[in-house]
Amino acid sequence: MTSQTFFPVSQDHCKDFGKISVPKRLLFGPGPSNAHPDVLKALALPPVGHLDPFYVGLMSEVQELLRYAWQTDNRLTLPMSGTGSAAMEATIANSVEPGDKVLVAVKGYFGHRLVDMAGRYKAEVQTIDKKWGEAFTLDEIEAGLIKFRPAILAMVHAETSTGVCQPMKGIGDLCKKYDCLLLLDTVTSLGGVELFIDEWGVDLAYSCSQKGLSCPPGLGPFTISPRAEAKLNSRNGKVPNWYLDVSLLNKYWGSDRVYHHTAPVNMNFAIREALRLLSEEGLENSWNRHLDNAQMLWEGLENLGIELVVDKPLRLPTLTTVLIPNGVDGKAFASHLLNNHAIEIGVGLGDLAGKVWRIGLMGYNSTSKNVDKILNIFETELPKF
């Protein structure tokens, strides 16, 4: 049998790059974090079909364990088949109708992204703003709700660009009082920082796989409350995003198991195992571990004379922003750690670009041994810069 090829095959782009070989890194940046070895093993299991009864059972396990991790009873709790940014867009795409007033509380890079996304879905976007490194008070939130009367308040719980953890007490009640939905970014908090979707009155939330869950990047946990589902069900016209349309996904992740798209089955093997490990450790234990190790890091850095950006009560246990000392080339130091010590730390974004390093201790990486490693490397290497 010969091919019916009617053009010669071009070899222009047929390069011999050799077998893959990946350098080992300690990932202390804003994510991805190192994955748990058992999660990597699960990732490499041979794929099965996305409608295989075994896989359909695994989907239910993932959903149930995600409900535990997020502390929610929401029926529609599932990992979007993309990264955290896809899940972020899913919360906007499904909840925003053209002309809806969306109030975004902006205190960092990811607040700005919410503004951009909501605009693309034709929301009438308003913002309240805080300096990068600060959090909103309840009064500021309430003033915003009174002034703009939005249909949706969107905000970031754990702002990865600044290392601020937004205190959530009372915000859900305000949203109910002023009849708006609460949309929350929990990308850098899920699994690592206390988080109560239902008790906090959160209606839409999204996260990622590669931080507090100790899984590689590639899935975007998503959850939607019955209140937000009601808004979705009463919208005029289709969700203007097919891939992330929860009314379609509901037929696959709900009881019918109707084909929507071919699921990333291996990534779901991995997140299933990551969530199982989290439930085995217990949420409170994981939260306490992250907080304990973060406090060790904070004290250690301050003992070295290094200043932190965020006031202690607002600091995020999963991600610490560190002021680059005067006269130090922050980018060169980060490159030095990566190239000569196989350690990744993050540099600043947006308003904090060039001013800070971002040190993540998330999931599998949040250990006292790793804190020692970071403190030692800062102690020995920083004086050279």
Added chain:
Amino acid sequence: MTSQTFFPVSQDHCKDFGKISVPKRLLFGPGPSNAHPDVLKALALPPVGHLDPFYVGLMSEVQELLRYAWQTDNRLTLPMSGTGSAAMEATIANSVEPGDKVLVAVKGYFGHRLVDMAGRYKAEVQTIDKKWGEAFTLDEIEAGLIKFRPAILAMVHAETSTGVCQPMKGIGDLCKKYDCLLLLDTVTSLGGVELFIDEWGVDLAYSCSQKGLSCPPGLGPFTISPRAEAKLNSRNGKVPNWYLDVSLLNKYWGSDRVYHHTAPVNMNFAIREALRLLSEEGLENSWNRHLDNAQMLWEGLENLGIELVVDKPLRLPTLTTVLIPNGVDGKAFASHLLNNHAIEIGVGLGDLAGKVWRIGLMGYNSTSKNVDKILNIFETELPKF
């Protein structure tokens, strides 16, 4: 240090599902197909940062090998961070402006999906239609272009729902003649069936990782020609989809390497290795292997008295549609093969639901040994139904 938890942690959804254990399957359905063992090994390598110089180098390798697999020089050739359906939506989201006329040539399930997606992006959608199991002639395509004068002609090269391979000769020339872009679904052809993006004059194409590339599902190869890029660059307003916006992705996948979203790094390790294996085998060898094994399957099935749906010249080497013999419960037979022989075959979709089985021999799975396995199982098991 104790947690500052202000609610008790609910154990309602904290179930003990035990360690993951995945059944081994031979995947002869419409995809996913079994992944190459080396690809699974690459998938499980420890993650690195998405801006790590090593990773940035790997991104370029993936792009270059994708250009080879697709036979294109397109600069913007990259895997979308989602499944094939995300890449499908990316072609629509980036090329369609509200009010654009989009003509979809529908001859199966995935043509209908293109109609749905284009409508969500506010295209004025028209269709030309063929019976499921048939392909379009050049005259039919030209008549459609003359009648509707679309800005974009969207069609499916390898229709996974019917097993038809659309002859492409001359279609690109017609699109140039009538000044429209050609958008092509190559989900079930990339790597397994002859495919010449540039020679065929294709402007936008998408595919998946889990079929001809022998990789698990989770990435959606995407390519866009300079002609389609020009349309994107001259559009009014932002692409109404943040995650799939190629003008943003261009800053990360282009030369600047500006952060857009955290890439699914492990899936990219895997597709890099899958594409390397394809380039090592050689495209023509892979295409010939798929055709040879498909022909063995077709002859063997016909020798067993089983009828195929598609006329021989239009048959897709990667996916064969088989008429379920009169009186046989097709779903029960497929379940029997899965549950008792660990073999997955697909059932029918849409117009062919209940009427056909779909047998895939793709990528790593396209071997004469596997053809023998399928023929043996049909010979011994089908008479029991």
